[in-house]
Amino acid sequence: MADFHNDDPYCALDEETQLQKGDESDSDFEDDYESSKSQNDTTAVEFRNGKDMQGIPWERLSHTRDNYRETRLKQYKNYEDLSPSHEMIDKECLAVDKGKTFYDFQLNTRIVNSTIVHFQLRNLLWATSKNDVYLVQNYSLMHWSALSRKEKEVLNVAKPVVPTLKRPGLLTQSLSRVQISSMVVKDNIMVAGGFQGELICKYLDHPGAAFCTKLTTHENAITNAVDIYCNPSGSMRIMAANNDAQIRVFDAECFACLSQFGFDWSVNSTSVxxxxxxVAVLGDSVDCLIADVQSGKVAANLEGHVDYSFSSAWHPDGRILATGNQDTTCRLWDIRNPSRSLAVLKGNMGAIRGLKFTSDGQFLGMQEAADFVHVFDVESGYVKCQEIDLFGEIAGISFSPDSESLFVGIADRTYGSLLEFNRKHYNPYLDSFY
Incomplete structure (x- = not known):
């Protein structure tokens, strides 16, 4: 992974449209943003009546939305480490019907605005229910309540983070100002990774951080990915993957480090x-590895991607793995026959930086670095898709545990927001009647 720090790597809305990412005071239409944030929300009713989903006032601009989309597709430059040939990639990709609607737009709120500290890392959003979303905003971990439409600070990492859990032999330490690079939330545990190799663990029902430490003193130490999972015996574990090519596994109750595995390249993503x-292990390599969680021994090498990978997700059945790559594709693998990918899904313009399956296994969400989120119908063989078209850097996507909601975080100084979509249900009786 590139050792690069930039809060604003790309500009989705350029100066010609007068929506540049500068200080908000530079905007030609301030919308009284600070004094009346809630007025900048876009509801489902307003969207159906013609308001832009993100609240962008295209009627005031010199370009239409369609014209700007066309320009954006032509001018956007996808970051690549290996500059692969895309002609061969395109030949493998599925032909997909993108005109479906599986999730209806519900709300866009600009009260919360995710903050990206590394342009390749986009796991900064997590939904624990259809009404509760956690995200990284500046130097804070925030909770957004869809019921009350309010935000609440959960942990401020701009201040020193002092662990509250004290046990003999526990390798914990206080941390100074932390720039969060990755996060995950499961049950009552929130885990965040830092730009300087930090790991912070917090119980949601207790104030402060229960455990925090610096995982490595390596000069390029970014905690690229964190994961929470249950081992075969049912014990909860925390996994951290770093730019020092190491994976570390912790007990989620006592936070003791149980094991550590090394690889030949920086590990950008893991998923159990x-x-x-x-565990799927992806990083600064064209190959994706399947390893044993207990021993770290590599069981399979998935070959097909042609650049570095940054995202992966398992189907709930445990047989299908999705991997996302800077070559702008997602590959699907049946781990019972890993010699070649089952299918290849193509993004519109950027790297695939986030992947999530719904808990019922019916849909796969695929997040590009900017502008596009794709929702694929699994039962159709991934050939039916909903394409969510927006403008801005995408900080993360998350389905609610019941699969009823989809949340998308947008990082932008003026139009940064949280978008909420609700699952569309069809009534077979009414369909047959009409």
Missing amino acids: SPDGKL
Whole structure:
């Protein structure tokens, strides 16, 4: 992974449209943003009546939305480490019907605005229910309540983070100002990774951080990915992957480091299979590895991507793995026959930086670095898709645990927001009647 820090790597809305990412005071239409944030929300009713989903006032601009989309597609430059040939990639990709609607737009609120500290890392959003979303905003971990439409600070990492859990032999330490690079929330545990190799663990029902430490003193120490999972015996574990090419596994109750595995390249993403036995290991390599969680021994090498990978997700059945790459594709693998990918899904313009399956296994969400989120119908063989078209850097996507809601975090100084979509249900009786 590139050792690069930039809060604003790309500009989704350029100066010609007068929506540049500068200080908000430079904007030609301030919308009284600070004094009346809630007025900048876009509701489902307003959207159906013609308001832009993100609240962008295209009627005041010199370009239409369609014209700007066309320009954006032509001018956007996807970051690549290996500059692969895309002609061969395109030949493998599925032909997809993108005109479906599986999730209806519900709300866009600009009260919360995710903050990206590394342009390749986009796991900064997590939904624990259809009404509760956690995200990284500046130097704070925030909770957004869809019921009350309010935000609440959960942990401020701009201040020194002092662990509250004290046990003999526990390798914990206080941390100074932390720039959060990755996060995950499961049950009552929130885990965040830092730009300087930090790891912070917090119980949601207790104030402060329960455990925090610096995982490595390596000069390029970014905690690229964190994961929470249950091992085969049912014990909860925390996994951290770093730019020092190491994976570390912690007990989620006592926070003791249980194991550590090394690889030949920086590890950018890990995801543990639903049964807790296997882990997908992706990073600064064209190959993706399947390793044993207990020993770290590599069981399979998935070959097909042509650049570095940054995201992965397991289908709930534990047989299908999705991997996202800077070559602008997501590959699907059946781990029972890993010699070649089952299918290849193509993004519109950027790297695939986030992947999530719904808990019922019916949909796969695929997040590009900017502008596009794709929701694929699994039962159709991934050939039916909903394409969510927006403008801005995407900080993360998350389905609610019941699969009823989809949340998308947008990082932008003026139009940064949280978008909420609700699952669309069809009534077979009414369909047959009409």
